[in-house]
Amino acid sequence: MTITSFFKKLLIKNKFLFFTLITTSAFASLDGIISPYIIGKITNTLSQKNFNDIPRILILYLVLMLFLNISFYLWQFCWGKIIKSSNQFLRSRAFNTFTYSPSESKMANTLNFINVNVKQIENQCIDSVITLIYCIDQTIVSLIYILNINGIAALVFLFCGLLPAAVPRLTRNWIQDGTKSWNQSYEIYNLKISDAVHGFNTIRHANAYTRLKLFIKNALLMEERKYFFMNFRRNTSNFFAQVSYTFSMVISLAVGSFFVVKGQILVGGLISLFLASDRLTSPIISIVNITNQLNSVRPLLENTVLQKPEPRKYDNLSFVNLSDKKRLSLIIVLLDIIIMLY
Incomplete structure (x- = not known):
C-alpha cells in the first residue's frame, strides 16, 4: 500500500471530515496575518494620533482572536477524528489479513505492526500531512497579505527570509x-x-x-x-x-x-510586513522538511500485513479426486446432518 492509496481509502471514508479539516485549517492559518495586521494598524493609528480608533481596533482584535481560537479547536478536533479513523483502518486491516491465513511466522509481525507501526504511521504520516495542509494554507494566506502591502518589498522579504534556510541544505x-x-x-x-x-x-x-x-x-x-x-x-x-x-x-x-x-509604505505597514514575512518563510521551510519526512513512512505502509488477501474460491457441489467409497461416505454424512436438522 502506497501513501497515496492509503490516503485515498481514508478520504473516501471521511470526505466531510477532510473537507472540514481543510476549511478549519485555512481559517487557523489566519494566525499568520491577524497579529501583524493589528499591530501595524495600531502603529499607524498612534502615529497619526487617532486615539479614538484604538478601542475599535482592540475589539476587532478580540473578535478575530476568538474566531482564530475556535478554528484551531475545530481543526484539532478533526485532526483527532482522522487519527482515530486511520488507526481503526490499519489495525483492522492487519488483523483481518492475519485471520485470513494465520500462522506463527505472521503473528509477531502482525502484533508489532498493530502495537508499534500504527503509532509511527500516525506520527510520521497522518500528523505530517495535516501539518503540511496547514503550512500550505498559511503560506498562501501570508503571501497574499504581504503582496497586498507592497509587491516588491514583499518579494525582497521573502527572498531574504528563505536565504538562511539555504545554509543547512548546502551543508547537509x-x-x-x-x-x-x-x-x-x-x-x-x-x-x-x-x-x-x-x-x-x-x-x-x-x-x-x-x-x-x-x-x-x-x-x-x-x-x-x-x-x-x-x-x-x-x-x-x-x-x-x-x-x-x-x-x-x-x-x-x-x-x-x-x-x-x-x-x-506606512510605518505600520513595514512592521506588518516584517512580522508576516516570518509567517511566510517558516511554513515554506516546514513544507520541504515534511515532504522529506513522508518518504520515511513508505516502508511502514508497504508492510505485508496490509496486503489485501485474494479471495478464496470454494466449490461445494463437485467431488473432485474422490474415490467411490469416499463419495459414498460423504453422502451418508450429509444425509445424517440433514436428518438431524429436520
Missing part, C-alpha cells in the same frame, strides 16, 4: 559525513572496549596490559576527535545560518525603510 552532506565518521569511530572504540573487558584475564596473563592501554587510548582519542569535529561542523552550519539571517534582516529592513521614506 558535509554534516552527514561528519556524523558518519564519528559513528564509525565510535563503533570501533566500543568494539575494542568490549573485547578488552571480556578478554581482560587473557590479556593480563599475556602481560599485554600496557599495550592494551595504549591501544584503547588511541581509539578513544580518535573517537573524541571525530565527535569534536562532528559538533564543530554542526555549529559552523548554525553560525553561517545566523550570519545570513542577520544580513537578510538588515537588507529587508533597509528596503522596507526605503519604501517608507518614499511614502509607498
Whole structure:
C-alpha cells in the first residue's frame, strides 16, 4: 500500500471530515496575518494620533482572536477524528489479513505492526500531512497579505527570509559525513572496549596490559576527535545560518525603510510586513522538511500485513479426486446432518 492509496481509502471514508479539516485549517492559518495586521494598524493609528480608533481596533482584535481560537479547536478536533479513523483502518486491516491465513511466522509481525507501526504511521504520516495542509494554507494566506502591502518589498522579504534556510541544505552532506565518521569511530572504540573487558584475564596473563592501554587510548582519542569535529561542523552550519539571517534582516529592513521614506509604505505597514514575512518563510521551510519526512513512512505502509488477501474460491457441489467409497461416505454424512436438522 502506497501513501497515496492509503490516503485515498481514508478520504473516501471521511470526505466531510477532510473537507472540514481543510476549511478549519485555512481559517487557523489566519494566525499568520491577524497579529501583524493589528499591530501595524495600531502603529499607524498612534502615529497619526487617532486615539479614538484604538478601542475599535482592540475589539476587532478580540473578535478575530476568538474566531482564530475556535478554528484551531475545530481543526484539532478533526485532526483527532482522522487519527482515530486511520488507526481503526490499519489495525483492522492487519488483523483481518492475519485471520485470513494465520500462522506463527505472521503473528509477531502482525502484533508489532498493530502495537508499534500504527503509532509511527500516525506520527510520521497522518500528523505530517495535516501539518503540511496547514503550512500550505498559511503560506498562501501570508503571501497574499504581504503582496497586498507592497509587491516588491514583499518579494525582497521573502527572498531574504528563505536565504538562511539555504545554509543547512548546502551543508547537509558535509554534516552527514561528519556524523558518519564519528559513528564509525565510535563503533570501533566500543568494539575494542568490549573485547578488552571480556578478554581482560587473557590479556593480563599475556602481560599485554600496557599495550592494551595504549591501544584503547588511541581509539578513544580518535573517537573524541571525530565527535569534536562532528559538533564543530554542526555549529559552523548554525553560525553561517545566523550570519545570513542577520544580513537578510538588515537588507529587508533597509528596503522596507526605503519604501517608507518614499511614502509607498506606512510605518505600520513595514512592521506588518516584517512580522508576516516570518509567517511566510517558516511554513515554506516546514513544507520541504515534511515532504522529506513522508518518504520515511513508505516502508511502514508497504508492510505485508496490509496486503489485501485474494479471495478464496470454494466449490461445494463437485467431488473432485474422490474415490467411490469416499463419495459414498460423504453422502451418508450429509444425509445424517440433514436428518438431524429436520
